[in-house]
Amino acid sequence: MAPTLRDSQAPIERVQVRAYTVPTEEPESDGTLEWRATTLVLVSIAAGSVRGLGYSYADTATARLIHERLAALLEGKDALAINARWEEMVRTVRNLGSGGICAMGISAVDNALWDLKARLLGLPLVALLPAARASVPVYGSGGFTSYDIPRLQRQLAAWVSAGIPRVKMKVGRHPDRDRERVAAARSAIGEAQLFVDANGAYPRKLALEMARVFAGLGVCWYEEPVSSDDLAGLRLIRDRAPAVMEVSAGEYGYDVRYFRRLCAAGAVDVLQADVTRCGGVTGFLRAAAIADAFLLPLSSHCAPALHAAVGCAVRRHARAHRGCARSGPHPSGLRTRAQGVRRRALRRLIARRAVSKRARAATVWGDAARLPPACKRARPSRERRGRLP
Ligand SMILES: [Mg+2]
Numbered sequence: 001m002a003p004t005l006r007d008s009q010a011p012i013e014r015v016q017v018r019a020y021t022v023p024t025e026e027p028e029s030d031g032t033l034e035w036r037a038t039t040l041v042l043v044s045i046a047a048g049s050v051r052g053l054g055y056s057y058a059d060t061a062t063a064r065l066i067h068e069r070l071a072a073l074l075e076g077k078d079a080l081a082i083n084a085r086w087e088e089m090v091r092t093v094r095n096l097g098s099g100g101i102c103a104m105g106i107s108a109v110d111n112a113l114w115d116l117k118a119r120l121l122g123l124p125l126v127a128l129l130p131a132a133r134a135s136v137p138v139y140g141s142g143g144f145t146s147y148d149i150p151r152l153q154r155q156l157a158a159w160v161s162a163g164i165p166r167v168k169m170k171v172g173r174h175p176d177r178d179r180e181r182v183a184a185a186r187s188a189i190g191e192a193q194l195f196v197d198a199n200g201a202y203p204r205k206l207a208l209e210m211a212r213v214f215a216g217l218g219v220c221w222y223e224e225p226v227s228s229d230d231l232a233g234l235r236l237i238r239d240r241a242p243a244v245m246e247v248s249a250g251e252y253g254y255d256v257r258y259f260r261r262l263c264a265a266g267a268v269d270v271l272q273a274d275v276t277r278c279g280g281v282t283g284f285l286r287a288a289a290i291a292d293a294f295l296l297p298l299s300s301h302c303a304p305a306l307h308a309a310v311g312c313a314v315r316r317h318a319r320a321h322r323g324c325a326r327s328g329p330h331p332s333g334l335r336t337r338a339q340g341v342r343r344r345a346l347r348r349l350i351a352r353r354a355v356s357k358r359a360r361a362a363t364v365w366g367d368a369a370r371l372p373p374a375c376k377r378a379r380p381s382r383e384r385r386g387r388l389p
Contacts, residue, residue: 052116
């Protein structure tokens with residue numbers, strides 16, 4: 001007898017959420033923000049004696065929202081019907097605002113649901129997705145504006161030495177120093193592709209001037225030269241920047257309507273999306289469809305453990321940066337195998353960050369007994385356990 005929808009149901013038994021605040025090794029900054037820690041919101045969803053993990057980088061308020069609004073909504077429902085769960089979550093946060101905390105909470109839960117579904121079916125996540133490729137290219141991202149030049153050069157050069165043929169650095173905090181920093185980066189990485197990210201720090205005219213400076217130093221990727229809310233400004237830079245340079249933005253996109261506005265405005269050469277913000281795997285696939293409709297490549301942002309699989313499902317992946325003055329043939333160097341990478345990388349992430357002596361769990365909800373060993377070792381002190389922020 002053919003399986004029915006009823007046969008396929010795997011009721012969600014339990015939704016747990018934790019938030020880990022992990023201090024950075026030293027204060028870090030980009031063009032518009034300074035930080036000393038990162039908070040990881042980790043969601044665990046159990047069904048049929050199987051557990052899926054998902055996460056987002058967000059404030060502890062996101063964990064509270066998941067605990068108070070989303071967990072009860074999900075429990076008892078079919079874990080395999082992810083689109084239905086996603087729509088229910090979006091509806092339930094209507095009056096709270098669909099972006100920001102709500103979008104990141106839905107993203108963490110959706111990522112856990114996809115991981116759970118893959119485990120229930122005994123498949124790698126990439127096998128559930130409309131995969132267009134078996135691997136995705138990567139770039140090294142860092143080069144914070146808080147680094148002095150020797151530190152900047154060491155970090156970027158180390159990635160190139162490790163086989164990563166493209167690297168990204170931050171600019172915009174001190175525009176008068178950006179030419180020197182980017183020139184130093186270029187001298188450290190040789191012929192590797194060099195990306196810069198201003199995180200919206202420049203006003204329009206300065207962004208135009210810096211585009212010409214950076215192009216002369218072989219920069220082929222210009223990320224958020226102006227605010228990603230300034231669609232006309234991005235369009236201006238895109239139209240007038242040297243042709244060797246691609247303008248990118250989209251990492252702060254929370255829904256497909258923003259991605260559509262960005263593409264329709266002609267604001268970017270490469271659309272970006274972040275699976276920890278844009279509605280999880282479900283939202284990322286929607287963003288990829290928008291980019292495809294506008295004939296634009298899509299680049300994923302951060303969270304490589306999550307993006308390895310979904311990147312394989314992007315039809316127009318931003319892997320070839322056409323016209324890069326310093327690039328040779330498209331490198332076939334380091335590629336990330338999607339199959340199995342996501343789970344192993346997430347485990348390493350948790351182990352490395354959560355068991356660090358300096359790491360502390362800010363807030364915990366639910367029973368930790370079924371979480372993996374690395375998480376158990378990172379349980380907070382007794383007095384912190386169960387407290388709300
Ligand atoms: Mg960026």
